[in-house]
Amino acid sequence: MKNLRGIGHQVVNGVWRLGYAARFFLLTLLRSATSFRRFRLTVKEIYFAGVLSLIIISVSGLFVGMVLGLQGYETLQKYGASEAVGTLVALSLTRELGPVVAALLFASRAGSAMTAEIGLMKATEQISAMEMMAVDPIARVIGPRFWGGVISMPLLAAMFSVVGVFGGYLITVVLIGVDEGAFWSQMQSAVDFRQDIVNGVIKSVVFGVAVTAIALFEGYDAPPTAEGVSGATTRTVVTSSLAILGLDFVLTAFMFTGV
Amino acid sequence: MERTVLDLWVGVFVAAGIAALLVLALKVGNASTTFNVGETYRLIAEFDNIGGLKVRAPVKSAGVVVGRVDDIQFENQRFVARVAMKIDKRYAFPKDTSVSILTSGLLGEQYIGLDAGGDSAMLKDGDTVKITQSALVLEKLIGQFLYNKAAEGGAK
Numbered sequence: 001m002k003n004l005r006g007i008g009h010q011v012v013n014g015v016w017r018l019g020y021a022a023r024f025f026l027l028t029l030l031r032s033a034t035s036f037r038r039f040r041l042t043v044k045e046i047y048f049a050g051v052l053s054l055i056i057i058s059v060s061g062l063f064v065g066m067v068l069g070l071q072g073y074e075t076l077q078k079y080g081a082s083e084a085v086g087t088l089v090a091l092s093l094t095r096e097l098g099p100v101v102a103a104l105l106f107a108s109r110a111g112s113a114m115t116a117e118i119g120l121m122k123a124t125e126q127i128s129a130m131e132m133m134a135v136d137p138i139a140r141v142i143g144p145r146f147w148g149g150v151i152s153m154p155l156l157a158a159m160f161s162v163v164g165v166f167g168g169y170l171i172t173v174v175l176i177g178v179d180e181g182a183f184w185s186q187m188q189s190a191v192d193f194r195q196d197i198v199n200g201v202i203k204s205v206v207f208g209v210a211v212t213a214i215a216l217f218e219g220y221d222a223p224p225t226a227e228g229v230s231g232a233t234t235r236t237v238v239t240s241s242l243a244i245l246g247l248d249f250v251l252t253a254f255m256f257t258g259v
Numbered sequence: 260m261e262r263t264v265l266d267l268w269v270g271v272f273v274a275a276g277i278a279a280l281l282v283l284a285l286k287v288g289n290a291s292t293t294f295n296v297g298e299t300y301r302l303i304a305e306f307d308n309i310g311g312l313k314v315r316a317p318v319k320s321a322g323v324v325v326g327r328v329d330d331i332q333f334e335n336q337r338f339v340a341r342v343a344m345k346i347d348k349r350y351a352f353p354k355d356t357s358v359s360i361l362t363s364g365l366l367g368e369q370y371i372g373l374d375a376g377g378d379s380a381m382l383k384d385g386d387t388v389k390i391t392q393s394a395l396v397l398e399k400l401i402g403q404f405l406y407n408k409a410a411e412g413g414a415k
Contacts, residue, residue, distance in 0.1 A: 009267065026408055043265070043266065043269050044265060044273065046269050046273070047265050047268055047269050047272075048268070050272050050276075051268045051269060051271075051272045054272065090287045092286070094283060094287065121380060151273075152272075154276070154280075155272065155275075155276025155277070155279070155280075155359075157276060158274060158276055158277070158279035158280045158283055161279070161283055161287075162279040162282050162287075164285060188286075188287070188288065188289050188322075189289065189317070191287050191288040191289060192288065192289055192315065193288040193289055195315070196286055196288065197280075197283050197287070197288045199396070200283075201280070201401040259300055
């Protein structure tokens with residue numbers, strides 16, 4: 001009996017939290033006019049979410065591309081198709097790895113920072129103080145961060161893909177000596193603008209919305225204690241990583257099958 | 260942080276992001292060679308068997324990509340495959356052009372080859388190409404080969 005009640009309690013709590021998160025998300029969207037009217041606020045958040053993530057994104061992109069080039073070459077040269085390594089690197093990056101890995105890095109670099117910042121603002125009662133001064137914290141604090149993240153994410157993913165392709169180029173063409181012309185021309189004939197690149201950008205926008213929404217909600221919902229903030233930060237990284245992978249599967253199933 | 264410095268960094272970031280998108284589109288992808296709607300015209304060809312031809316496969320003439328496969332449908336009246344191709348407006352082909360499904364390499368992807376004829380009238384938008392050659396199906400070829408071998412063995 002007690003166990004059953006425990007299960008029920010868990011489920012009710014989960015559903016309640018989900019509904020709370022959805023209402024929070026809708027409220028953020030509804031009150032986001034401030035983020036554009038006072039665009040300076042959003043620019044500042046683009047700096048924190050985007051510019052400061054540049055280094056980790058470009059270094060990871062470079063290494064992911066280099067590893068892809070190396071591994072792809074090892075396998076493809078067995079079949080005498082080593083020129084196709086350009087296609088392999090570019091397609092894996094634009095379709096999957098660019099948006100997904102960039103979003104995972106973004107979640108752990110920028111998402112966790114957002115959660116910690118807002119959680120701490122709540123713990124030190126800055127958010128309540130804002131409400132006291134009749135400043136809407138959702139419009140003033142949450143909105144700009146949300147739009148800053150949503151704008152930064154696709155740009156970061158595109159940079160990740162470009163740097164990755166460059167990494168693959170470095171390894172296979174410069175180091176191993178695959179023919180340069182074949183590398184680029186096979187890549188260009190295989191990668192379609194509408195099918196591969198636009199879909200990759202759509203993916204990264206969706207991930208950007210998911211990661212920032214989760215990070216902001218966890219921060220806003222964090223219990224105002226040191227433990228609460230640390231728990232919320234952990235939850236942000238775990239939940240948004242799972243959300244990215246799950247959404248990626250759904251989006252891939254819609255985008256790249258059934259042609 | 261100084262307001263102007265922050266603005267500068269965000270500007271650099273956004274510009275770099277847009278540049279990355281452009282590089283993806285032009286250098287990595289085929290946006291530079293994709294034929295836009297309005298600059299192409301449509302040709303139809305019917306094949307008995309298209310093998311593994313797919314939508315978006317290249318249409319080549321003399322080895323140069325001149326268009327892409329736009330649509331593939333099964334024609335239920337005569338039981339043939341109807342393939343629609345989008346050809347770049349810059350290229351015109353004579354009425355007696357022959358269309359065949361070819362394979363790049365032994366196991367490569369399949370594409371459509373256009374062999375220009377000698378007619379002075381050109382194909383127009385929506386025309387159907389009369390002379391077509393279906394894809395080679397490897398199983399049929401092997402079957403034929405084995406059959407011939409067996410026939411040879413029987414004659415001895």
